[in-house]
Amino acid sequence: MKIGITCYPTYGGSGVVATELGIELAASGHEVHFITYSQPFRLTGREEGIFYHEVPVSNYPLFDFPPYSLALASRMCDVADYYKLDLLHVHYAIPHAISAFLAREMLAKRGLHIPIVTTLHGTDITLVGADQSYLPITRFGIEESDGVTAISEYLKRRTLEEFRVQAEIAVIPNFVNCDVYEPLKPEVREAARARFAPANEPLLVHLSNFRPVKRAPDAVLIFAEIVKHTPAHLLLIGDGPDRSVVEWLAKRHKIQDRVHFLGKQNSVSELLPLADLMLMPSELESFGLASLEAMACRVPAIATNVGGIPELIDHGINGLLYEVGDVESMAKGALDLLESPARLDAMATAARQTAQTRFCAHKIIPLYEKFYDDVLERA
Numbered sequence: 286m287k288i289g290i291t292c293y294p295t296y297g298g299s300g301v302v303a304t305e306l307g308i309e310l311a312a313s314g315h316e317v318h319f320i321t322y323s324q325p326f327r328l329t330g331r332e333e334g335i336f337y338h339e340v341p342v343s344n345y346p347l348f349d350f351p352p353y354s355l356a357l358a359s360r361m362c363d364v365a366d367y368y369k370l371d372l373l374h375v376h377y378a379i380p381h382a383i384s385a386f387l388a389r390e391m392l393a394k395r396g397l398h399i400p401i402v403t404t405l406h407g408t409d410i411t412l413v414g415a416d417q418s419y420l421p422i423t424r425f426g427i428e429e430s431d432g433v434t435a436i437s438e439y440l441k442r443r444t445l446e447e448f449r450v451q452a453e454i455a456v457i458p459n460f461v462n463c464d465v466y467e468p469l470k471p472e473v474r475e476a477a478r479a480r481f482a483p484a485n486e487p488l489l490v491h492l493s494n495f496r497p498v499k500r501a502p503d504a505v506l507i508f509a510e511i512v513k514h515t516p517a518h519l520l521l522i523g524d525g526p527d528r529s530v531v532e533w534l535a536k537r538h539k540i541q542d543r544v545h546f547l548g549k550q551n552s553v554s555e556l557l558p559l560a561d562l563m564l565m566p567s568e569l570e571s572f573g574l575a576s577l578e579a580m581a582c583r584v585p586a587i588a589t590n591v592g593g594i595p596e597l598i599d600h601g602i603n604g605l606l607y608e609v610g611d612v613e614s615m616a617k618g619a620l621d622l623l624e625s626p627a628r629l630d631a632m633a634t635a636a637r638q639t640a641q642t643r644f645c646a647h648k649i650i651p652l653y654e655k656f657y658d659d660v661l662e663r664a
C-alpha cells in the first residue's frame with residue numbers, strides 16, 4: 286500500500302504514534318509518505334520506504350494567521366496524485382481531518398478517489414474539539430472521514446458522547462516496538478544510570494510535554510516527599526509551559542541536585558530503562574503512551590486513575606493508580622514499592638509482559654493494515 290500520513294511533527298504523543306506507525310508500516314513493505322510542516326522528530330530521514338514532504342506555509346503580510354490547513358490540503362492533494370497514494374491517514378482531528386477532506390474533494394475533481402482515515406488521540410476531542418468554536422468542524426471532520434479510529438475505549442466513548450457523531454469508531458490502541466523499548470543488560474544499565482544516581486539509590490522518571498494537563502509539578506512534589514524518606518533521583522524528560530514552575534519547586538524543596546532536567550530528547554528508549562519507576566500524575570490521558578514506553582522497558586508507572594490509563598495499567602499488578610492530585614498517596618505507593626524490591630521486580634515483569642502481550646507493534650500494526658483494507662474495500 287502507499288499511505289500518506291499527516292501528524293503534528295513536534296514532541297507529543299500523537300506525532301510519536303504516527304511516526305512509529307509509519308516506521309513499522311515501511312518495515313512491513315508499505316510505502317509511507319509523511320506530509321507535515323517539518324520532519325517528524327523521531328525520523329532520521331534515512332529510513333527505507335519513508336518519504337517526507339514538507340508543507341510550505343507562506344506568510345504574506347495580509348495574513349494575520351497563515352492558512353496552514355489550506356496549504357496542507359494542497360500538499361496532500363498533490364502528493365496523493367503524484368505518488369499515486371492509496372489513502373491518507375491523519376493523526377489528530379484538528380485541522381488534519383478537514384485538510385484531508387478538502388484534499389479528497391480536490392482529488393475527486395481529478396477523477397481520483399483517495400479515502401481518508403482519521404485517528405483521534407485525545408486533546409483533539411477532550412479539550413480542543415469540545416471547545417464550542419471547534420466542535421462543529423471537528424464533528425464534520427470525523428463524520429466525513431472514510432474510517433475513524435480512537436486510541437482507547439475511553440476516547441471512543443467520550444467522542445460518541447460529546448460529538449454525537451454517526452460515524453463508526455474502531456479502537457486501535459497505541460503500541461510500542463518491544464525490541465526498541467526493552468530492558469537493558471544489567472551491566473549496561475548500571476553503567477549508564479551512574480550518570481544520574483549511585484547504584485544503591487532509586488531513579489524515577491517523568492516524561493511529558495510539561496503542559497498543564499500532565500501536572501508535571503505533581504511529579505516533583507511526589508519526588509520531594511519520597512526524598513524525605515530515602516535518597517533518590519528524578520529524571521525529567523521533555524519541556525514545555527510548566528518547566529519553570531517545576532524548576533522553582535525543585536529549588537523550593539532544595540532537591541535541585543537530585544532532579545535532572547534533560548529537556549527534549551529524541552531517544553527516550555535509551556533513557557527510560559535506566560529508571561526504577563515512572564511518575565505520570567496527569568489530569569487526563571486518553572491513553573498514556575509515555576507509561577507504555579516505560580512499561581516495555583520494565584519500568585512500572587505510578588499514574589492517575591483517569592481516561593484510558595486503566596485500560597493499560599492494572600492497579601497493583603503492573604503499576605499503581607491514584608486519584609488526580611493525591612500526591613501523598615502516590616509518594617507512599619512509590620516508597621512502599623521501592624522498599625520492597627521483590628514486589629517492585631514482580632511489577633516490572635508484569636509491566637513488560639503487558640507491553641509485549643497486548644501493545645507490541647507486531648500485534649497492533651496488522652490491525653491498522655486490516656482497517657486500511659476494509660476502508661479501501663468500502664471506498
Ligand code: GMT
Nearest residue numbers: 297298299406407569570571572573574
Ligand atoms: O497529551 C498531550 O498533550 C498531547 C496529545 C497528543 O496528541 O500528542 O496526547 C494524546 O495522544 C497520545 C498518543 O495517542 C496519548 O498517549 C495521550 O494520552 C493523549 N493525551 C491526552 O489525552 C491528554
